[in-house]
Amino acid sequence: MNTPWGFPDFDAHEALHFVTDEKCGLRAIIAMHSTHLGPAAGGTRLWHYADDADALTDALRLSRGMSYKNAMAGLPLGGGKAVVLANKTRTKTPEMLAAFGAAVDSLCGKYVTAEDVGMSVADMIEISKQTRFVAGLPVGGGEVGGDPGPHTSLGVFLGIKAAVKRALGKDSLNGLHIALQGAGSVAGGVARQAAAEGARLSIADVDRGRAEALAAETGGNVVTPDDILFIEADVVSPCALGAILTEQSIARLNAPIVAGGANNQLATAADGRRLQSRGILYAPDYVINAGGIINVSTEFLGDGGPELVRSRIEAIPGRLEQIWAESAATEQDPACVADAMAQKLIGRR
Secondary structure (H helix, E strand, O other): OOOOOOOOOOOOOOEEEEEEEOOOOOEEEEEEEEOOOOOOOOOOEEEEOOOHHHHHHHHHHHOOOOOHHHHHOOOOOOEEEEEEEEEOOOOOOOOHHHHHHHHHOOOOOOOOOEEEOOOOHHHHHHHHOOOOOOOOOOOOOOOOOOOOOOHHHHHHHHHHHHHHHHHHOOOOOOOOOOEOOOOOOHHHHHHHHHHHHHOEEEEEEEOOOHHHHHHHHHHEEOOOOOOOOOOOOOOEOOOOOOOOOOHHHHHOOOOEEEEOOOOOOOOOOOOHHHHHHHHOOOHHHHHHOOOHHHHHHHHHHHHOHHHHHHHHHHOOHHHHHHHHHHHHHHHHHHHHHHHHHHHHHHHOO
């Protein structure tokens, strides 16, 4: 597909900002896909990319996903995302964070940032010294904010339960086998909640030590990253990086459900159809993993407290069920159904 930028993932993005500060070594991309529903909101990812084209592709895909995620969660926010191009050691300094914060501030509220992969609450504090257009900051008792990871985990856990009920007819995860790809904040939260309900876990992470620690805590077993997607399980839950569901990997899946917290799990739109053709129930990623941005939105807009955040996250299973029901009625795959719903909400259809 030809686009003005020559990138297949360019989707009429409203703005792309390339940020460079040679003094501190900052190189970043801020992508704003849509502000139809409100300011473009989405976290900042710090990652080492093989080349600049990969970083741009990530920013384009992630920002579009945020437009869809925020719309489907019923939030008054558009979609944006930032990526900071890190070196191999993923070094970040206070000077880099300050320069990035200044870049966010220069957009005058059109983009609101928060944590993503490679960023922490402490990093958001540094960024907030330069701009007020940031969320995911520390909170006091009874307030909304902080690390969005646990809120994402809750939504993914509830989404897995909804998928299990639809595909397997079970109301509990007790005795079911879940293959978790990832052992970070989101995967860890999912693992603990699933284990508490009696699920059996297999866990993989590129950091084997982290996988072993989570497995020890939850009674799970460690699997290699190369094998985790393909072991026999009731649920495969991708909770690491995206584009892992491809023609080749889908052919090797050995589970009736794919439901996890990673963004952009499908490498291409055709992969949603491939999952459906194999009879595998898929939970569209930007619907099931919306818990974090729900918390971020409530913090930034100040429109409620923890009870509102919880109630908004608890609406995720119903939204998934709506998608699956329409998928069954129309024979379109769930990812296609969700995309159409989101596009209509942001005025793209």
